[in-house]
Amino acid sequence: MLGTVRSDNWRRAFRVELRAEAIGLAFRGWPVLPGTYPVAGHWAGRDGSEDSTGPVPIHADWQDRVGTKAEQVATWWTGQPYSLLLATGLGYDAIEVGDDLGRRAARVLRSVGLPVPILATPEHRWFFLTRTGSGLTAELAANPDIALRGTGDWIPLPPSPFQHGVVHWRVKPEVCGWQIPTTETIQDALLDALREPTTRPLVATGD
Template sequence: MLDTDWSDGWRGAFRIELRAEAIGLAWHGWPVLPGTFPAAEAGAQAWSGPVPVHDDWADRLGAHPNQVADWWTGQPYSLLVATGRVVDAVEVDTELGKRAARLLRATGHPAPIVATPDGRWLFLTTVAENLPEELATSGAVRWHGEGSWVPLPPTPFQHGVVHWRVKPDVWGWTLPAADAVHEVLARALEQEDRHQQLVAAASVAA
């Protein structure tokens, strides 16, 4: 895995893939940014995830694909997309993500979904003004809106690579409406709460 192989040759090959993905997303109008990446000499606790490389990253949003290509010329930077403009993201754990994904498939309207090696799922949507109260107060959901960012594939982590669960071309690069995805996530959260209540009741009865 990535925590055991960060040779210069490997990073060089990986940079080409990251660069190609970044350029492609930029051509689709997504505000991509270069992010930090785990270094070969870094210990397991020295890198907790990618953040923008440039302090003025907010001023660089919407860069032309040619500029994006230049950013990835020398380093295997992580691939980030800024949220709050073109795209928002709702972050949940794996179990809640699986429940929501099943509900979305049942409706016939899947959303682009990203999964990270540390067990987080990101549902990508159009930009929203806020998160519904039942999601915002649940403690199980994190909304990435204006001023935030999320990693996109194939961003490397210490123990794996960010990957697509549902690719954006499934929607023809048209993001699903935020309120529709929020509604499905709220239903999935309600299902999870009911499941936990049943498990707790069964434990008490035993």
């Protein structure tokens, strides 16, 4: 019984945190959406079976709900600790890469004094937020470790829960003054990171 109470209290507190983050981002004009959340090894919160490996929008008509005002967004998190999703392709895109490439690209951006919003999942995937723009260059598009998340897609935002941890910021938007870079800026950094000598040792930076 005590364990159940603690679990309920934790879930309630976590829902409050997710709701507060969703409201704050909605006020800033970010197209946020509620997504499924992990429970006992599966993703809950949406009618019907889901075999996804990550959160998906709980509303089938989620594309029609994009741009909902913050006051309405607040009501979406009054019942369950839904994941916090960002609809991409509508002013915001994201370039998804693996953990190693993400670290190297972040180092390239730091070297030129250009912090950008970066988030990471417990599944070792990094997302570089960009303004909606052009597609990936041919070199990046051919790399299986890189994906552009754009129109008709979404990404999880912190502090969305996963089966083994939560999504977290590697570089918070506040650090960048809430400025979102162009996709070309991030793609240039990724290309530079890919062309780094493979024998160069990686230095732990704590990012």
